[in-house]
Amino acid sequence: MSSVIAIDIGGTNFRVGLFSGDGTCRFIREEPTSQEGGREWMLERLVEQCAALRARAGSPVTACGISFGGPVNHARQLATSVHSPGWNAFPLAQWVRDNLQLRCEVENDANAGAIGEFRFGAGRGCQSIVYITLSTGVGSGVILDGKVLRGKDGMAGEFGHLPLSDSGIICSCGARGCLETLCSGTAIARVGRERACRVPEKAKRLMELSGGEAGKISAKSVLQAAAEGDPMATEILQETTQWLARGLLTLIRILNPDKIILGGGVALAGSVLLRPLSAHLQRLGSPIIGYSTQIVVAELGVNSALYGAAAIGLAMTQDEGQ
């Protein structure tokens, strides 16, 4: 049976995987990404890793799906990164075809995560899902009737940039009060640091978890302190999940999908986030306009996008077979 290669290029880590033609995952490898190395470093690693995967495959590798952690022009297959040098509308799929002699398709990581969960994870058997990645930033991918929703300008599914608040801070996109500024990992960490500086007597546990430096309070330390029952951390999550609930209810009102699947580091914290989120959803909702959209955590954990890249590779193989 032939195989496909899956690649997930992220700002912190990158992952490669080998999948059988029937979708079975045979191998996954994760490595840290060199930010300063930029594109050149990453492409060298891809050459090495793909050679190793091909040697391991023992059968022909027919296609390569790539999840890229940055804006992707899907129609033209161009990858851009604002964090890592050398990725400026780079024709990544073409490069793979030319240099690795593999058919290739590139997708941004939020869409790839949606595809991965839809095919292999919490979205199996659904018609329509929204996958949300709650991480440093907030991204999302929408799948309706089994197809990625792209929109007129390829700008559909910009959940992180829902305009929720008039009084919020300015977002990296230049607008004020985007959802991302209110409930991303970055936002949770920022509120944690502000609160610890303002009310230090209540921030003892948060400070301990951050090596005694308020400036080092991270989303992870807030989530851990809240899981232990720390009042200040619990209050911070109460506030951030209120905004998240408003965003999710907005998605439900517009799309009413089968499931909303929460992925990314913040979501993987699980019930410490889901419990207040669910209470806010209950409070914000209507007693009349019911819905059965389920809100669940991603089943594939950190590998949603890698599995999505595999699904993209597998779909290319099937297209070829027809």
Place this chain on the structure above:
Amino acid sequence: MSSVIAIDIGGTNFRVGLFSGDGTCRFIREEPTSQEGGREWMLERLVEQCAALRARAGSPVTACGISFGGPVNHARQLATSVHSPGWNAFPLAQWVRDNLQLRCEVENDANAGAIGEFRFGAGRGCQSIVYITLSTGVGSGVILDGKVLRGKDGMAGEFGHLPLSDSGIICSCGARGCLETLCSGTAIARVGRERACRVPEKAKRLMELSGGEAGKISAKSVLQAAAEGDPMATEILQETTQWLARGLLTLIRILNPDKIILGGGVALAGSVLLRPLSAHLQRLGSPIIGYSTQIVVAELGVNSALYGAAAIGLAMTQDEGQ
């Protein structure tokens, strides 16, 4: 050539139309709806009107599409009204088949409006549109890739119930701060009356247009006063269009459709609404996340839903022909 009958049952007026098989509108008739007459009255009128249309047609009438101004369970073809007696999960399409010997399909008025504008109006040639009706309430219909988006529970496209504000009033749906409570015709009229009572010295023109009674200030009088340049009315529209802009930008962030088409009595006021709306959209948007979604007024005016009913009837005829 065969013909189809189109029916638009609204709370204030109802309309019937006769359309040729090629989509040409041959005849439209509008009458006031008797609210106290309820279902019985309406069904009697339908029998009479359909007989008259058939006599007029001069060729076989093959199908009937109906737009209904209330919740429709599309899968089961049941119509419900909270305003008019006798409509409680009523099997309207079945009734038409049994009593008028016509194939029939029923759609709620927001979806029918979307279908009408998509096929015959401002959405011609588009892949995806959102049609919004700004009237007593606020409804919407979403068409993606030519298909009405229904959602898991038939609850997609509930634009009027986007949860925009924590401090707004309670909506008819029981939730607080829904878009409908902030920018429907009812909301514009309510703010007009409140403002006129609070600052009567600035409400002279609004009072004149309402026969001297603050309690009779309507959305129509606010829109007219604003069109004349009245400062208080202009301020009211500034506020309501700010909420509407937030809702529209939310739709664009999630769906990025080709067009958003504004229909209903409030939207038909035109530039007095569109000008401040467009300024708010500009202010709320991002300099980085561009979009080319156009925001336009419905081309079919009060007849969007009737044309949608015709399109539904025509589609049934084509299905039969295949």
